[in-house]
Amino acid sequence: MIRFENAVFEYIRRDDEGNVEGITRALDDVSVHIKRGEFVAVLGANGSGKSTFAKHINGLLVPEEGKVFVGGLDTSDDNNLLKIRQMAGMVFQNPDNQIIAQTVEEDVAFGPENMGVPTDEMQQRVDEALEKVGLIAEKDNSPNRLSGGQKQRVAIAGVLAMKPECIIFDESTAMLDPAGRKEVIATAHELNKNNNITVILITHYMNEAMGADRILVMDHGKIVMDGTPRQIFSKPEEIRKYKLEVPEITELAYRLHKAGAPMPAFVLDEDEFMEAIRSAKAAGALS
Amino acid sequence: MSIILDHVSHIYNPGTTFEKRALDDISLVIPDGEFIGLIGHTGSGKSTLIQHLNGLLKPSSGNIFFNGQSIFDNDFKMKDLRREVGLVFQYPEYQLFEVSVIKDVLFGPNNLGMKTLDAEVAAYAALKSVGIDESLLDVSPLDLSGGQKRRVAIAGVLAMKPKVLVLDEPAAGLDPLGRREILDTIANIRKEQNITVILVSHSMEDVAQYVERIIVMNKGKIAMDDTPQEVYSHDEELQAMGLDIPEITRLFLRLKKEGYRLPTDVFTVDQAYEAMMK
Numbered sequence: 001m002i003r004f005e006n007a008v009f010e011y012i013r014r015d016d017e018g019n020v021e022g023i024t025r026a027l028d029d030v031s032v033h034i035k036r037g038e039f040v041a042v043l044g045a046n047g048s049g050k051s052t053f054a055k056h057i058n059g060l061l062v063p064e065e066g067k068v069f070v071g072g073l074d075t076s077d078d079n080n081l082l083k084i085r086q087m088a089g090m091v092f093q094n095p096d097n098q099i100i101a102q103t104v105e106e107d108v109a110f111g112p113e114n115m116g117v118p119t120d121e122m123q124q125r126v127d128e129a130l131e132k133v134g135l136i137a138e139k140d141n142s143p144n145r146l147s148g149g150q151k152q153r154v155a156i157a158g159v160l161a162m163k164p165e166c167i168i169f170d171e172s173t174a175m176l177d178p179a180g181r182k183e184v185i186a187t188a189h190e191l192n193k194n195n196n197i198t199v200i201l202i203t204h205y206m207n208e209a210m211g212a213d214r215i216l217v218m219d220h221g222k223i224v225m226d227g228t229p230r231q232i233f234s235k236p237e238e239i240r241k242y243k244l245e246v247p248e249i250t251e252l253a254y255r256l257h258k259a260g261a262p263m264p265a266f267v268l269d270e271d272e273f274m275e276a277i278r279s280a281k282a283a284g285a286l287s
Numbered sequence: 288m289s290i291i292l293d294h295v296s297h298i299y300n301p302g303t304t305f306e307k308r309a310l311d312d313i314s315l316v317i318p319d320g321e322f323i324g325l326i327g328h329t330g331s332g333k334s335t336l337i338q339h340l341n342g343l344l345k346p347s348s349g350n351i352f353f354n355g356q357s358i359f360d361n362d363f364k365m366k367d368l369r370r371e372v373g374l375v376f377q378y379p380e381y382q383l384f385e386v387s388v389i390k391d392v393l394f395g396p397n398n399l400g401m402k403t404l405d406a407e408v409a410a411y412a413a414l415k416s417v418g419i420d421e422s423l424l425d426v427s428p429l430d431l432s433g434g435q436k437r438r439v440a441i442a443g444v445l446a447m448k449p450k451v452l453v454l455d456e457p458a459a460g461l462d463p464l465g466r467r468e469i470l471d472t473i474a475n476i477r478k479e480q481n482i483t484v485i486l487v488s489h490s491m492e493d494v495a496q497y498v499e500r501i502i503v504m505n506k507g508k509i510a511m512d513d514t515p516q517e518v519y520s521h522d523e524e525l526q527a528m529g530l531d532i533p534e535i536t537r538l539f540l541r542l543k544k545e546g547y548r549l550p551t552d553v554f555t556v557d558q559a560y561e562a563m564m565k
């Protein structure tokens with residue numbers, strides 16, 4: 001679905017006279033293949049290149065060296081851009097900036113309308129999209145009345161109405177309350193599971209990455225780790241080098257383990273923690 | 288600087304179809320030197336409330352007193368208020384407008400009339416404390432990543448050395464290490480300078496770890512105002528308001544249900560580790 005081949009991208013800053021003041025290599029020889037239907041979380045420090053990576057997937061940016069292919073189409077060929085934008089949609093951080101229309105329905109229709117989708121097909125697309133994110137009942141309401149989590153789901157519906165094959169979430173939960181965060185993550189997983197949509201989830205919340213099939217860790221424009229959540233988070237010392245942390249419950253188990261308590265070195269989540277406690281108890285190691 | 292809100296309501300766009308009562312009869316006392324967490328669902332009124340604390344918004348009804356003086360008094364000096372109450376906005380884009388990072392951070396101190404040298408010292412120290420590398424000083428704030436922008440916005444307010452520091456989601460968009468460093472920095476500044484800090488956050492964990500008092504907002508009203516221990520003992524009520532209890536607290540509740548004799552006012556990994564190693 002998505003293929004980066006030795007992609008390099010640099011932001012070049014110039015002064016008023018056009019002289020080069022500074023160069024930031026935001027993608028540094030990135031090669032990666034993301035398969036259709038994968039759920040991939042992208043983690044990394046501030047400035048490590050995550051958003052730049054994301055913008056290459058929907059053709060907003062094009063690599064200076066190397067290639068990026070989306071659905072087999074080369075992003076550097078201008079003739080492919082419309083198709084690529086339709087295939088890969090993005091949801092951003094600020095729920096308020098993404099809403100433009102007076103009603104939820106109009107908002108969702110905005111993208112496909114610009115794409116020239118005929119009116120009769122439009123209604124069906126919008127309804128389907130709102131159905132999938134569970135907001136069909138709000139169709140005629142003003143988006144202003146919705147909660148942050150609901151606004152983000154409207155933004156997701158807007159992307160869905162374009163019939164994408166891939167959705168990129170660039171910190172889409174950063175401004176949400178706990179309930180909204182859960183809503184959005186659950187929606188991403190449902191779309192991935194039920195509609196085989198490829199999901200790229202950029203986040204600074206480590207536990208949101210725990211449900212992913214695969215995690216990419218970025219550092220200074222490079223992909224420095226690539227593996228399952230279990231593989232990535234069982235190396236707490238290594239991920240700390242990249243300014244990341246393991247989720248709290250995983251951390252607790254790890255510290256108990258190191259102190260000699262009857263705990264495995266790695267638990268993925270609360271359920272595994274409880275499981276470990278139960279087996280320690282059954283083995284008589286706990287009272 | 289003590290702050291008192293007396294029956295404050297705020298209505299956006301009154302008299303139009305977009306009328307919205309964002310604050311509904313809020314009364315609060317914020318004494319000197321407290322570290323307060325402000326939590327609540329999206330749209331509950333947190334940002335509206337804190338914009339009243341430095342005079343950016345005025346109440347539609349009710350009154351606000353700073354050190355005993357009403358903001359509606361004729362001789363009330365809004366400029367002095369801005370000097371004392373520093374506000375970091377929820378979206379840093381609304382705060383960054385200068386042509387370079389260093390100019391942006393210098394803007395506040397200069398505007399307050401600090402001497403050039405003092406302003407520079409304050410600006411450099413603030414940028415260092417939020418982890419902005421010197422190589423970024425002359426870069427335009429527009430050319431920064433999301434997390435870098437937020438750090439610069441925080442530095443801009445820290446450089447003004449406010450007596451009351453109000454931060455609207457200061458850690459949103461920061462990487463895990465940055466999140467911890469910024470919050471530690473704020474906690475240290477508060478301890479050293481004995482200032483008041485109000486932290487707005489959607490992270491139940493961050494709030495639990497740092498503050499001594501939590502104000503919970505729900506639909507424009509104050510739903511709870513108490514210690515973290517007390518607030519986070521109301522699991523179901525918090526969930527009904529779109530909120531939660533810290534992750535570790537949830538784990539300990541589960542352990543307790545299975546018969547382990549463990550405390551349930553445990554919020555952080557450190558506390559949990561201590562409790563389990565006992």
Ligand SMILES: Nc1ncnc2c1ncn2[C@@H]1O[C@H](COP(=O)(O)OP(=O)(O)OP(=O)(O)O)[C@@H](O)[C@H]1O
Pocket residue numbers: 011012013024025026044045046047048049050051052053429430431432433434435460462
């Ligand atoms: N428009 C731009 N002009 C110049 N440099 C830029 C621009 N946008 C980003 N950069 C730089 O490129 C690097 C990568 O930025 P990017 O936004 O991809 O990081 P990120 O991993 O998304 O960070 P964050 O977690 O803070 O959102 C950073 O060093 C940043 O300063």
Ligand SMILES: Nc1ncnc2c1ncn2[C@@H]1O[C@H](COP(=O)(O)OP(=O)(O)OP(=O)(O)O)[C@@H](O)[C@H]1O
Pocket residue numbers: 144148175177299300307308309327328329330331332333334335336377
């Ligand atoms: N400038 C404005 N004009 C009209 N309505 C507004 C304005 N700003 C906020 N509101 C509305 O007032 C209510 C409270 O908004 P506020 O931004 O204070 O909430 P919040 O608790 O900060 O939310 P969040 O967690 O999403 O930041 C919301 O319903 C919001 O839509």
Ligand SMILES: [Mg+2]
Pocket residue numbers: 050051052432433434
């Ligand atoms: Mg980014």
Ligand SMILES: [Mg+2]
Pocket residue numbers: 333334335377455
């Ligand atoms: Mg807000």
